[in-house]
Amino acid sequence: MKKTGSKDNKKTKQVPQPLKVRKLEIILVSLFFTVLTFALIGNLVVYMKRDSQEAINNDYNPRQELLANQNIRGKILSSSGDVLARTRVEENGEEVREYPYENLFAHVVGYSTRGKTGIEDSENMNMIFSHDSLGNKIQNELSETKNFGDNIVTTLDVDLQKISYEALGVYSGAVIVSEPSTGKILAMVSKPDYDPNKIPEMWEDLLHDDESSILLNRATQGLYPPGSTFKIVTALEYYREHAGDVSGYKFSCNGKYTQDGNTIKCFHGTKHGAVNFKKSFAKSCNSSFANMGKDLDISSWQKTCDGLLFGRELKTQIPYKKSQMPLSEQDNLEEKLQTAIGQGHTLVTPLEMNMITCAIANQGKCMTPYVVDRIENAKGDVVKRYQPKEEAVMMTPEEASFLNEMMQSVVTEGTATKLLNDSYTAAGKTGSAEFSSSKDDSHAWFTGFAPAEDPKVCVTIIVESAGSGGEYAVPIAKRILDTCYLRSQMSNFEDNK
Numbered sequence: 218m219k220k221t222g223s224k225d226n227k228k229t230k231q232v233p234q235p236l237k238v239r240k241l242e243i244i245l246v247s248l249f250f251t252v253l254t255f256a257l258i259g260n261l262v263v264y265m266k267r268d269s270q271e272a273i274n275n276d277y278n279p280r281q282e283l284l285a286n287q288n289i290r291g292k293i294l295s296s297s298g299d300v301l302a303r304t305r306v307e308e309n310g311e312e313v314r315e316y317p318y319e320n321l322f323a324h325v326v327g328y329s330t331r332g333k334t335g336i337e338d339s340e341n342m343n344m345i346f347s348h349d350s351l352g353n354k355i356q357n358e359l360s361e362t363k364n365f366g367d368n369i370v371t372t373l374d375v376d377l378q379k380i381s382y383e384a385l386g387v388y389s390g391a392v393i394v395s396e397p398s399t400g401k402i403l404a405m406v407s408k409p410d411y412d413p414n415k416i417p418e419m420w421e422d423l424l425h426d427d428e429s430s431i432l433l434n435r436a437t438q439g440l441y442p443p444g445s446t447f448k449i450v451t452a453l454e455y456y457r458e459h460a461g462d463v464s465g466y467k468f469s470c471n472g473k474y475t476q477d478g479n480t481i482k483c484f485h486g487t488k489h490g491a492v493n494f495k496k497s498f499a500k501s502c503n504s505s506f507a508n509m510g511k512d513l514d515i516s517s518w519q520k521t522c523d524g525l526l527f528g529r530e531l532k533t534q535i536p537y538k539k540s541q542m543p544l545s546e547q548d549n550l551e552e553k554l555q556t557a558i559g560q561g562h563t564l565v566t567p568l569e570m571n572m573i574t575c576a577i578a579n580q581g582k583c584m585t586p587y588v589v590d591r592i593e594n595a596k597g598d599v600v601k602r603y604q605p606k607e608e609a610v611m612m613t614p615e616e617a618s619f620l621n622e623m624m625q626s627v628v629t630e631g632t633a634t635k636l637l638n639d640s641y642t643a644a645g646k647t648g649s650a651e652f653s654s655s656k657d658d659s660h661a662w663f664t665g666f667a668p669a670e671d672p673k674v675c676v677t678i679i680v681e682s683a684g685s686g687g688e689y690a691v692p693i694a695k696r697i698l699d700t701c702y703l704r705s706q707m708s709n710f711e712d713n714k
Contacts, residue, residue, distance in 0.1 A: 284342070284345040284346055285345050286363075287347070287363060287364060288345050288346065288347040288363055288364045288365065288366040289304050289306065289312065289363045289364070289365055289366055290304045290312070290314065290329070290344050290345055290366050291304075291343070291344035291345075291365065291366035291367045291368040291369065291595070292304075292344075292368040292369070293326055293336055293337070293340075293344075293368070293369045293371065294368055294369065294370045294371065295370075295371060295373050295374065295375045296370070296371060296372055296373060296374055296403075296590060297374070297375065298370075299375050300317055301316065301317070301318060301322050301326050301371070301373070302314065302315070302316050302326055302329075302336075302337065302413075303315050303317070314328070314329050314330060314413075315414065316328075316412070316413045316414050318375075319412045319413075319414060320382075320410045320411060320412050321378055321379065321382055322373065322378060323407070323410045323411050323412070323413055324405070324406075324407040324410065324432075324433075324434035324435075324436065325373065325402075325405040325407075325434070325436075325588060326371075326413070327413070328413035328416045329341070330416050330417055331416055331417065331420050334432070334434075334536075335434070336369060336371065336588060336589065338536075339534050339535070339536075339589075340369045340589060340592075343366075343367050343369060343592050344366045344367060344368075344369060345366050346366060346367055347364040347365060347366050347367060347594070347595070348367055348594040348598070348600045349364045349365055349594055349595055349596075350596075364595075365594075365595035366595075367592050367593060367594050367595070367600055368592070368593045368594070368595065369589055369592060370589070370590050370591045370592070370593055371588050371589055371590060372396075372401040372402055372403060372587065372588050372589070372590050373402065373403065373404065373405070373588060374394075374403045374404060376700065376704075377394050377403050377404040377697065377700065377701070378404040378405075378406065380404075380696055380697055380700050381394060381404045381406045381693075381697055382406045382408075384692075384693040384696045384697065385406055385408055385678075385680070385693060388408065388680045388681060388682075388683055388689075389408050389409055389429075389435070389680075389681040389682070390407075390408060390435060390660075390678070390679045390680040390681045390683075391405075391406060391407045391408070391434075391435040391436035391439060391567045391677075391678070391679050392404065392405070392406040392436070392567075392676070392677070392678050392693065392697070393405055393436050393567050393568060393571045393675075393676070393677045393678075394674060394675070394676050394697060395571055395575060395586060395674070395675045395677075396673070396674060396675075397574075397575035397576075397578035397579040397584070397666060397672050397673075397674075397675050398579055398584070398605075398672075398673075399584055399605040400575070400583075400584030400585045400586045400587055400605055400606070400608070401586075401587065401588075401590070401605075402535075402586055402587065402588045403674070404697075405434075405436050405437075405588070406436065407433070407434045407435040407436050407439075408435070409429045409431045410431070411423070411431050411432070434536070435567070435679070436566070436567050436568060437535050437536060437537040437538070437566055437567070437568040438536060438537060438538045438566065439538075439566060439567065439679070440538055440540070440541075440564040440565070440566060441564060441565060441566070441567075441650060441652070441660055441662075441679055442559060442560055442561075442563060442564060442565075442650040442651065442652055442660070443559040443563060443564075443565045443570065443648060443650060443662065444558075444559045444560070444648030444649050444650025444651070444659065444660065444662050444686070445501045445503075445558065445559055445632075445646065445647060445648040445649060445650075445662070445686070446559060446565075446570055446646050446647070446648035446650075446662045446663075446664050446686075447556075447558070447559030447563060447565070447648070448498060448501065448506055448557075448558065448559060448646065448648075449573060449574075449577070449620060449623075449624075449646055449664075450521065450522065450525060450542075450573070451506055451509060451510060451513070451557050451558075451559075452494075452498055452620065452623060453521060453612065453616060453620060454513055454517065454518050454521045455494075455509050455513065456616065456619055457517070457521065457616070458513060458514060458517060461615065461616075461619070463494040464493075464494075466493055466494040466497075466509075467491070467492075467493055468491075468492050468493075468497060468502075468504070468505040468508050469490065469491050469492075470483065470488060470489035470490060470491075470492055470502050470504045470505055471488050471504075472486045472487060472488040472489075472504070473486070473504055474503070474504035474505075474507045474508055474554075476507070476508075476511055476550065476554065477550055479550055479551040479554055481503050481504060481507040481554050481555075481558060482503060482504075483502055483503045483504050484501070484503065484649055484685070487500075489502045489504070489505070492505050494623075495622075495623060495626050496626075496630075496631075497509075498623045498626060498627065498631070498646075499623075499626040499627050499629075499630050499631030499632070500631050500632065501627075501631065501632050501646075501647060501648075503558045506557050506558050507554040507557055507558060509557060510553055510554055510556065510557020510558070511550065511553065511554060511557075513553075513557070515544060515545065515546050515548075515553070516546070518542075518544065519542070519544070519545075522542040524609070524611055524612070525569075525573055525576075525611050526540070526569065526572065526583070526608070526609060526611070527539075527540045527541060527542045527565075527569070528540065528541050528542070531585070531586075531608065532585045532606065532608055533585050533586045533587060533608075534587065534589070535568070535586060535587070535588060537566060537568055538566055540564060540565040540566055540569040541562075541563065541564050541565075542556070542563045543562050543563070544556045544561065544562075544563070559648060559650060560650070560651060567677045567678075567679050568586065568677075570662075570664045570677050571586070571664065571675055571677035572586065572608065573611065573664075574645075574664045574665065574666060574675050574677060575666075575675045576609075576611040576612060576617065577612075577617045577620045577621055577624065577666075578617075578621070578644075578666040578672035578675055579617075579672070580614040580617050580618075581610055581611055581612040581613055581614050581616060581617040582607055582609075582610055582611070583607070583608045583609050583610075583611050584605050584606065584607060584608055585605070585606045585607070585608040586608075587603060587605075587606075589603055590602070590603060591603060621644055621669065624644035624645050624646055624665060624666075624669075625642070625643075625644040625669050627644070627645055627646055627647065627665075628642075628643050628644060628645060628665075628669075631647075632647040632685075632686065632687040632691075633645050633646075633647050633663065633665070633686075633687055633691045633694075634687075635687065635691045635692060635695060636665070636691060636694065636695055636698070640699075640702055641667050641668045641698070641702045642667065642668050642669035642670060643665055643666070643667040643668070643669055643694075643698060644665050644666055644667070644669040644672075645663055645664060645665020645666070645676075645691075645694065646662075646663070646664055646665065647661075647662060647663050647685070647686030647687045647690065647691060648660075648661070648662030648663070648664075648686045648690075649661060649662070649684065649685050649686050650662060652682075658682060659682075659683075659684055659685070660679055660680065660681050660682065660683065661678075661679070661680040661683040661684055661685055661686045661688065661689035661690040662678065662679050662680075662686045662690055663676070663677070663678045663686050663690035663691050663693070663694045664676070664677040664678070665694060667698045667701070667702070673701070673705070674697075674698070674701045676694045676697050676698060678690045678693050678694055680693070
């Protein structure tokens with residue numbers, strides 16, 4: 218007799234998945250892991266390019282101590298080989314860091330005791346690493362002596378640094394001298410300053426110094442109202458919104474400008490009379506620029522400032538603060554008028570203003586500022602050389618030419634006529650930036666370049682609480698530019714001998 222079973226007792230036959238479905242699953246899984254792999258590679262590349270130096274230089278990185286025990290910290294040198302920092306080894310083996318120029322390079326070179334700042338910080342690992350020959354390393358190992366670390370050759374010029382330092386005098390403030398075609402920093406001064414040789418004995422006093430901010434590098438980390446130097450930005454925005462034609466602009470200045478109950482006064486109430494665009498810029502007429510600013514498109518203005526790197530991350534290895542132009546559509550007319558003349562809530566660093574000036578001098582291209590030219594081993598062999606890099610195209614060549622012309626008029630017929638001479642041409646913009654409720658308190662600004670027709674050097678200066686830029690900042694610029702001119706003449710003389 219045949220046994221019959223219910224359907225429930227029958228074994229269910231497994232139906233294999235279609236081949237196409239399995240292939241699709243394999244492809245999706247493979248694609249997922251491929252994307253994941255590339256993401257990990259991308260993250261590694263970003264780390265190597267952007268974050269590795271920070272991690273390597275971190276004080277908690279144990280590799281630093283290991284290298285410091287093997288190698289004597291290398292030197293920091295000027296562009297011509299002058300020693301800016303070195304390590305002296307005492308008879309008992311103690312290593313003492315020395316700064317032969319004392320206060321002169323305090324902020325840009327920095328210090329390496331009680332923490333690290335400046336070049337001492339950014340190039341720390343390079344100085345405690347040694348590219349000495351293998352033979353020397355073996356010999357040093359056998360004799361239980363340390364290797365010599367690599368040396369840092371900077372772009373800094375001792376003579377220009379001295380002139381800038383002396384010209385700033387007793388005032389607090391900052392000076393930057395740069396090469397617009399490359400981004401090289403030739404001089405960088407910040408005051409008040411200190412002697413990095415005395416950091417250990419000064420340390421407790423420095424920690425409790427809340428007034429002078431003596432350790433702050435004002436050239437790159439000091440945020441200031443730009444005053445009339447910001448009229449460079451306002452002029453550029455007006456030029457753009459009027460399709461490059463400002464020939465029809467006219468204004469009559471009686472020393473102040475009033476719009477909807479908001480009043481802007483010219484510096485010391487000066488009445489400039491009938492002015493066109495160029496004269497408004499040359500004379501730094503607040504009233505005229507407030508009149509320009511009232512109708513500017515805020516969204517377009519913000520875009521212009523963004524292109525000039527306000528609030529943006531910079532590519533430079535120099536520690537810096539971000540400049541800011543926070544004007545928005547929600548702000549009232551008063552804030553808009555104040556912004557047009559460089560007041561309000563706009564804040565810039567001297568570094569930012571120098572970069573904008575360099576872009577004007579370099580046909581619209583801003584090069585990344587840098588202070589390290591190359592790394593050498595103890596014998597002077599080049600280990601690594603840094604090349605100029607483009608930071609941003611801030612404006613077109615036509616716009617740069619227009620601003621160059623405006624800035625020349627400041628020297629020939631405006632607020633910087635103290636720069637006018639028969640030896641070389643110059644271009645620039647002065648500024649007097651109010652920073653308190655007292656209208657008598659103002660920082661003195663100047664930013665400019667020379668020669669105007671073929672710029673070789675840019676200078677940016679701020680003198681804190683000094684007053685007029687034309688009275689206090691321009692004479693400093695003149696001393697620096699005169700020095701550059703004399704050196705270029707001497708160089709030409711030597712080349713023609």
